[in-house]
Amino acid sequence: MSAVDPVTVEAAGEVTSSDRRGREERSDFGTYLIGKIVSAAVSFLFTLIIGFTIFSIMPSDPVSALTRGRPTSAAQIAELKKQLGIGKPVWQRFFEFVHRTLTGDLGYSYQYHATVSSLIGSRIWPTLLLTGSSTVISIVIGLWLGIRSGWRHGSLLDRLSSGVSLTLWSVPTFWLGLILLVVFSVGFGPIPSIFPAGGMSSPDFGGGAAGHVVDVARHLVLPCLTLVLVVFAQYVTIMRSSIIDELGSPYLLTARAKGLRDDDVRRKHAVPNALLPTVTIIFLQIGGLVGGAITVETVYSWPGLGYLTYNALRIPDLQLLEGTFIIFSASIIVMNLLADLLYRFLDPRVRAT
Amino acid sequence: MTDLRSASRVRRRLAASVLALAIVALTALFSGAAPPATAASGSTLGVVSDTELTTFNPFTSYYDGELNIIGVIYPALTVNDKDNIPQPYLASKVEHSADAKTWTFTIRTGLKWSDGKPITVQDIVWTYNLIMKNKAAASANGSIVENFATVTAPNASTIVIKTKSPQANMLYLSIPIVPQHIWQSRVKNIGKELNTETPVVGYGPWILTGFKTDQYATLSRNKDFGTDFVVSQPKFDKLISYYYKSTDAAVSALRSGQVDQLTGMTPAQFKQLGKNKDLAVYQTAPVGWTGIEVNPGARTKAGKKFGTANPALADQRLRSAIAWSINRPQLVTKILDGLGIVGAGYVPASFKQWAWQPTAGQKIGYDPARANKILDQAGYKKDGKGVRIDPKTGKEISLRLGIHSDDDQDQQIAQYVKPWLQAIGLKIKIEPMSFDVLNKNLVKGDWDMLMDGWSTGSDPTYLLSIQTCGALPPDTSTPGYTDAFYCNPKYDALYKKQLATANQSERAKYIGQMQSILYNANIDVTLYYKNQLSGLRKNDVKDYLTGAADAQGVYPLQNHVVNWSLATPIKHKSSSNLGLYIGVPVAVVVIGAAAGLVALRRRSTAAERE
């Protein structure tokens, strides 16, 4: 992530200068790390409890749904019930569920005739590509705008970007996706159909491996644009208020007093300090973005986890739904953990304590 | 100092180009393996799959989209022609005994699977016996072979099928035959076998050569396919069947030329695409009905009653009043934009050999006054609020209407049915349910009315069997395959009779009588048969059968297997795919710009610092 944004690198650079305090903190860091990992594990266990509770609320009888419209023998039904673990006490099912989840067995999707973990394994990459690329672009635009708006808050640029951010925040993601779909894929008025309407690649695009990359990028443009438009606004707001928080700080006065140019004061002093909370918050949001892409993936038939969730929802294919829920939760927990570690790594004050 | 600075600048530039590369690599990496490069000279027919594509295991698959592909990569004893009449395929000749219980097929020799091994009678015997004996292998076609006693091969070019009771629809039963040498090792896990590892060894006009779950299946022309079948050698080099979750994506693909043919548009899209000069839009005959099931009371085979259906629905008069209150033609005009046929018989009107129409005296139209009269005469008095009272219980009659929450048509129909039933004094509660819950309630008998739809192949035996007593559940905990728990000995007798009648036109008479019984019972109110709305890129493909309506307004059926072979490419001097010319550069520019922007930023930053 840091390679993307110029300011992040600078921030890290500035902090490392105070990296002298040295070794006696190593063990301290060890306990910190262990503490964070334990709390992440507890949090994950809580997620499992919630997931299990939700999916046990419905007195599920998938057997009758599975056999609908087809003559089935009693033996077949008994076999199915055994497979699905129907008729066991709740606590036993819960422990089996936790055990299965921890060993990577998330169940079986009867809609896809495949294990949930294999489905997730194949769908996670498109989702990472979509959320990854849109996050990168959102961060670049969001921080760039946020820094400038915050530095000169009240200026035309600030008011403009705040207005745009606020409006985009109010737009339902799926609707924005539909509108972009109408304009750029279906073609509206004089605008021809420029981008494909769905999927991730065309099998007959040609051009070998390089052609394939271009083909995927072509499919990626609209869903990525939709996510960027919705997400970058939040980054603008966060960055802007962090910068404003720093504005009155005495160290900026000192810097100015030293005769540094305004741009330099901003870049070398205000930005690195304001970045700290921003980076943390952004990290916290990335985890949520993975699950938030459900509607975008649905509108553009993007073959990722969100689309898988939507497909599972219609039946509903409960084991698949449960599996994606666990993965979405896990991604948030992992990102939170990373944010905690990053925060400690970046902030000298936290490291000192 | 200077040295240090320039070094840092180099590092920054390096970082920038690394980033640029990283974004490209990200796309390359996460986009998965590239599909095999296609020869630029080859012609490709792009079509849209009716349903999701997840498996091509002929023993377990029962979705239309998958079956269409299975139908062109595996052979069968017979194959349907463009009019959906069975014609010789692996079998060159068929004879049956007078009692229609022994069927003798003469099998062609000299045909080869796509891996070069010969197709033998042993493959056929093995496939049939597997379905007859292995429960997991029977999940798709088990009901077809239920009546089979033995399938044997007395010599290298003959197959003999003996059935327990007469089976008149034998030629319609085209079960895909698989190569034994490939499938033998898969038997153990056959229920979970997806058969998606390409190329798939089979025999047919096409060979399955590429597949991406839920996205597309790629097929190549089988150059060794025989020339003396009703299904011809394909004219296109490649066939790609795409699956789109949303019809919008499918329609856009048709407009942009990614696909050449699409079946399954909404009326709004059909109207809009009709204005496009590159496209021919056409209708094909419905293969199914959309209707409302009415629950006269759930019962087991032994007659044990269960479930929570409103007991008043057991009264035939109440059910007929419901039928009279529904304006079927208005549903066709409003929901289908007129692109469909008003419902009557249980077998869709497009199967002309089986179609049945009610007589003038029997016909149920839209007449709320008459419906009210029927109810008044039957003793269902209205209370102060205008709701009818069940004289047996003294309670207001309140009915649940279960609809599929993910089915837009169900939702639309429900909006109409509610006020119509209220107009004759019946309270109605619409219950949107997921597919899963709806089926669960159906099996348990916990419903009053629900939206349903069935489609059928050209032989209606299975569809008709749903309404027999044999489809009732054996006990309350084991589901049957009945819809409305209907059981009528007269209907069952006719069912057996039609199955034993080898003369197809005589058989049609019995099937007509069965439909008449169902029509009068009103347990299944057939609302309409929805025409399938299709589009074809007429400047790119010719010889694709689109067909026109007959005098009764009935369009011909669509046979994908036949059409995919008939379709012929039209050669163009230059492609006019404007979108591609803009879209590709934009995609390249976007990748480049994201990287370039950052690179530029870094350089300027570095420069300012000098």
Next chain:
Amino acid sequence: MTIRPAAPPRTEGLRRFVRAYLRMPTGIAGLVVLIAFVGLALSAPLFIGANDLDVTKVNGPTLAAPSAHYPLGTDQPGRSVLLLVIWGSRTSLAIGVVATVLTMVVGATIGMVAGHYGGLIGRGLMHLTDWFIALPGLPLAISLAAVLGQGATSITIAIAVTSWTGTARLVRAQTLAVEARPFVERARALGARNIQIMLRQVLPNVMPLILVSSTLTVAGAILSETTLTFLGLGDPTDVSWGSMLNQAFNQGAVTGGAWWYLIPPGVAIVIVVLGFTLTGRAVETILNPRMARKS
């Protein structure tokens, strides 16, 4: 975060608040939008009759483009899209408001209890809140709504379950601040019970904060409602903005060229959400001087 204890004459505080509010054009714009929409939603039954919405009674053309008679065109059964958008505001606003009330009650209760008691209960509740924050919002809401069955009730519950955590944190912080004040100490010294302190001393002081936070929550709740309904989890026979978009999407309005069916409900959502957000931010700015500096 702290709010000045504007204890003295209440009317004076109110007057000052109104004066400050009137100086903010964005706030006024937001409020005007809200009043207009709420007014339209409440008065809708006066000019939209059952016959305008009953599909068996309307006689408009099927999915027709805007015309003099139908300013925003018609939907598939031939109903006026304009009337549907107006009628749809009732469902969308109702679900948004009810879900917000639910969110506030749950969030405020947990936040106050956690702040007041501290110790094991307080820490336990805060851990619970933290764990809930880590749950993915949309997937959780989807799973809940899918399991509870389609309809407005389950959507409302799903929204409340996924959004109470923010309120709980906010209220807890404020509770801690309020309880540190002398008048709470005094009440405690006078022998007030826990419940009394929470209801009489803490709640009135936390209330303004809850109200501010609720305007912003309504905005989020309306967005969630339309998203969940669009995904097919709403009551399909209800007219709401989400269900209109769901039907437009399913009936092929996007490629069928029926933009008049697609754009109005979306624009209505954006305007109302923006209205709530602007109002909420304006109030926040007045009550929280630190925020005022930022905008």
